[in-house]
Amino acid sequence: MNQEGFQAINTFHQDIIHDISFDWYGQRLVTCSSDRNVKIWHKNQSGKWDLYHSITNQEGPVRKVKWAHPQFGTIxxxxxMDRSIHIYQEYKDITSIQKDPNEQQLQKQWKPIKIYNDKEVIEDMKFAPIHVGLILAVARADGRISIFQFKDLLxxxxxxxxxxxxxxxLGINSISWNKNRFDKKHMIAVGCKDRDTSQTKNQNGINGVNQKYIDEEIKSGQSFKIIVFNSLQTVNAQDHYQMKFEFxxxxxxxxxxxQNVSDVSWSLINGRSFHLIATCGKEGARIWYMKQLSTNQNVIQVIKVIDLFDQNYRESIEVQKISWNIMASLVATSDSNNEIxxxxxxxxxKWEKIKSIKETQDSEQ
Structure with a gap:
């Protein structure tokens, strides 16, 4: 990619790279691939990215990687694609000095912990905001969200x-936590599949779900949802509800x-009196200005919806990823046309496009 100011990184992955993620400080980068490797990169003083560690512990191609908040350690x-989740925790190996007395510093290793193995494909996962604790939400292809709580950091x-x-x-593609610590209840934005992108239909409907519920979901015509949890302290499958939108x-x-919503991203609140949520999919990319009503906790008011792309663009291109900068003053999208x-x-x-990065066939890899 011959773009001024951009740095190409040879990741040495042997197959498709499915996901990348920066840590909280932007000094580390993790990549994952179908070659079953998770690679961790560190930004050196000259601004170049060096390979810090490589992990080969997954039992199948790795689809997603996410960092926890650094307050909980390096996690x-x-x-x-083997439908499992591994947690990797960095620790200092005291045996490195025992093996070599001349070693000046403790070597750092990554401890793998397998926490989940399910019958359904895992589409997305996100750590909760720091004020919620070390909690991981997992979105599955059958349309369920599982939430795990880690009670002992050691x-x-x-x-x-x-x-x-x-x-x-119909299934879920993406989830994103509300990051406002002053909201009384925990909320997760959900980007759902549509009938075309859902898993193969069988005689009982989709994923074994009764056709009646599938028809109701299609009739509702809503692929973007907000789920509210009254509490995350107890196991209670009924202690949640879906927000109603008031336009x-x-x-x-x-x-x-x-239609299919590929990605959702909930921005930091940054002192605003309203929420900003970015969504994207088959129908382009949109920014939602939303505010929770004090008179009715089951309703969230949609103040404004901004359509970032024009109609002609939406008809031919699917927007696959969307993300915010930390101040929520910039939003970036990537699409099926290899364009950022x-x-x-x-x-x-009011939003305007300030940069477009197009990868062509003759671009450097």
Whole structure:
């Protein structure tokens, strides 16, 4: 990719790279691939990325990797196509000095912990915000969200599944936590599949779900949802509900996602009185300005919806990923046309494209 100011990294992966993730400080980068490797990169003083560690412990191609908040230590979560999740925790190996008395510093190793193995494909996973604790939410292809709580930072083997709820019978693509510590209840934004992207239909419907519930989901015409948890302290499958959207502008309701939503991203609140959520999929990319009503906790008010792409673009291209910068003043998208777009907020409800990065066939790898 011949773009000024960009650095190409030879990751030495032997197959497709499925996901990358920066740590909290932007000084480490982790990549994962179908070659079953998880590679951790460190940014040196000259700004170049050096390979710090390579882990080959997954039992299948690795699809997603995520960092926990550094307050909990150096912890990674990785899910693979063998339908399992591994937690990797960095620790100092005291045996390195015992083996070599001349060793000046303790060598660092990564301890793998397998916490989950399910019958369904894992589509996404996200660590909760720091004020919630060391909690991991897992989204499955059958439309369920499982939540795990780690109670002992010194022994991550001690964990508990505190929730396992059904969100959509068609399946889930992506999830994102609400990061506002002042909200009384925990919320997760969910990007759902549509009928075309859901798993193969069988005689009982999809994923063995009764056809009645599938028809109800399709009729609702809502692929973007917000799920509220009253509590994450106890195991209670009924202690949650789906937010109802109340549109302040009549034309905003027309922008509700009815087709596959590939990705969702909930921004940091940064002192605002409203939430910003970015969504993308078959219908393009959108930014949602939302505010929870004090009079009705079951309703979230949609103040404004911004459509970042024009109609002609949406008809031919699917937007696959969307993410915020830390101040929520920039949002970046990547699409099926191998193009990255960066948009900047230039006023309340006003966004403009400031950068477009297009990868071509003759680009450097």
């Amino acid at each position: 990674l979560a990785a899910c693979s 022994n991550l083997q001690i964990h508990e599944q505190i929730s396992n709820i059904s969100v959509s019978p 302040q502008e009549s034309n905003a309701q027309q922008l509700m996602h009815t 777009k960066i948009f900047k907020c230039v006023g309340m409800g």
